[in-house]
Amino acid sequence: MKLTVEDLVNIGRGAAFLGTGGGGDPYIGRMLATSAIQEFGMPEIIEPDQLDDDATVLTIAMLGAPTVLTEKAACGDDVDLAIKRMEEKLGRKADALIPIEIGGVNSMLPIMAAARLGIPLVDADGMGRAFPEIQMVTFNVYGVSCTPLAVTDDHLNALVIETGSAKRAEDLVRVSSIELGCSVIMSSYPMNGKQVKDYAVHGTMTLALEIGRAINRGRKEGDPVEALVDYLQTTPYYNQCKVIFDGKVTDLRRETTKGFSIGHCHLTALDGSGRTMEVAFQNEHLVARENGELRAIVPDLICMVDRETAEPIPVEALKYGQRIKVMGVSAAPIMRTPQSLEVFGPKAFGLGEEFVPIEDL
């Protein structure tokens, strides 16, 4: 796939949709990617199948507090250093990079990184959406080690972490990132080409791009939400999708607990039927219930978009009175297996319900 700088706007919008309320504002990521492309040229985007089975593939991501990222994002050298430390540790050069999550700002950082390093970026990721913690990826579910993992900051401080579990790695990274200023670069989950082919969610960069394009097309033709649904229905994984609610925000509760933005949003139907929906979130939307009945649940995607423009609405931008269409979208099959549900299914977020696929609701 050949990208243009103009495509980044669409990828950003698609990534915000796939962020399901979280993942951070792709704007800053898009600016980083654009500047890197202007300096180093557009990186090549390759399909997982183009990788050799023994190719070395690394993830690259920004990690930190979204508010801090608006002041202080990657400086560039920190990205190069994270990859360099991983390469040193592994004793191999990276052949390609892959996003760890396609939702939000981390769809863009790998584009910047691939441009700087002059290596290809794989059209796939480890979530097909956004999740709040680094153990919540398919790579971890299917046995890829999260570590060695490198964390760097703009002072070119570097930490290489080795530990037995991805959750433990998450905890260590989280603690050190605070000392490093809450805006760090992380490279993790070193994989070979075969593992990427087997365990990544394929085609998600294309997916983000096409979501952005569909919304754009819809805005010209008259119904952006419909255009979005029409497009998703043509995709291999995200084809079970529907507008599960059309309403306005009538109540909003949120608090920050243990560093997460936790809360719920109540919507009331616009058709005067009195139906209500409650959507609970922990950075990302977790579960949607209509009049108490389950309508969609993690890891399926629950996405809120402006009902007129289909602009994805992040959790921090929700406010009373907003007119929203809530969409439920099927996650990739690889995300719905029993092993996957153990790591990022309802129970991983403390929800009582079992996972039920959106198509059965």
Add this chain to the structure above:
Amino acid sequence: MRLGIDVGGTNTDAVLMAGREVIASTKQSTTEDIATGIVNAIHEVLLTSGVLPGQIEAVMIGTTQFTNAFVERRGLNSVAAIRLSLPGCQAIPPMSEWPEDLAAAIGEQWYLTPGGYEYDGREIAPLDELDIVRVGQDIHKKGIKSIAISSVFAPVNDAMERRAADILRQHVPGCDITLSSSFGRLGLLERENAAIMNASLTGHAEKVVSSFEKALQELEIHAPFYLTQNDGTLMQAEVVRELPIMTFSSGPTNSMRGAAWLAGVSDALVVDIGGTTSDLGFLSNGFPRESSLNVDIGGVRTNFRMPDVLAIGLGGGSEVKMTAQCQIGPQSVGFRLKEKALVFGGDTLTTTDLAIAGGLADFGNQENLSALSRADVERGLSAIREKLEDAIDRMKTRPGDVDVILVGGGSILVDENLKLKGVGRVYKPEHFSVANAIGAAIAQVGGEIDKVFSYEETPRDQVLAQAKREATELAIQSGAVKASVKLLELEELPLAYLPNGAVRVRAKAIGDMAFSAN
């Protein structure tokens, strides 16, 4: 006695007020030199009221001059942008994504140098004073006189920006310096953009403020004069020379505040129905609710405080299609109402035709409307109401009824005697045509802070008290009478992924000017 003046692109309005009373008002044409238009307007209100120049205690001016100059790229300075951030924040250069013509107009000259802070106030790097000297020498050599300095997390600590400015003043004689910390909010790129925009306008500001001064001198008015800023509060003329962009959205703000004052309410939704669109804005405690979104001005992304205005395609010239649903707008005959509308002998059914046929207004030739059935008129008028009700509902931030102030030429479309869904009282104030000038005349002064605190290090009560105290002190520094200062807004935003219960707190206090005895 105070004088409120609105200098728009087309008209210059003036109102003379004593306490809450409007003594005189006028509408004159804006002139190329600005001063003549102001002189004409003031002269007119003094003449009709018999008030002497010496009786005027203060002059408040609202203007869109700076917004227009920036959007039209008129008279902009060359600017040197300096970012204090190294080793951080080098990946996105200053002025990224600015429209090319605009970037070219101000020279695209920028420098990155060590400095800035982490979220918790630690230094990213100490200020490299020798490097600042080198930058200053280079700026001087290039002949640039306008400088914008932005440091990472300047809203948390502005010391480095101020120190860098001190050094630069010694090495760039006669320069104007804008600090990003003057624009409060977090978001480095947006704040830096605001600083650069501001620096590009200081030359123009000098000219405009001088012409205001000249006009007042010519009329022998020696009272202090102020300009109204984005949030509806006043700034001293001297400050405008340094911070012209603080006036960027004062137009809609003054209009809304003036409308509320005319209606005698402080909490209401202002609906300004024009020819093509209706603009809805929310007033709370007499101040417009601000948009939380980043706004583009002249193609540049900023994080200004702008009123949260919703525009919908409903106006006096909106075209009406009598289909099954009865479609109102968004197409409009606009300024051609007097040739296109049925009531004026035209061929297009407009909302104005419906209003006249429904007895809400009386002008044009009613015989031209005889073909409209009573049922269609009813249907059309309720479609207009529904469209408006829907927009009003979208602007609400809480359930329950809201009072509405209807202004603008298109307000004839709405029968205020019929209950609007979700609406309490409906006001239709008179003399709305000079609402902007009234909005300027009644402006107060304010102070605002926006900082990150830790509730684990400092208890919440103490943080909020401190935020309130700092905002109050800033308001008093800006000229508010201490006893009149009150807290207008206090906003807490918990920050995800930050330790120690980090919370971003924004506080805004306002008060009356010292001279407001009458």
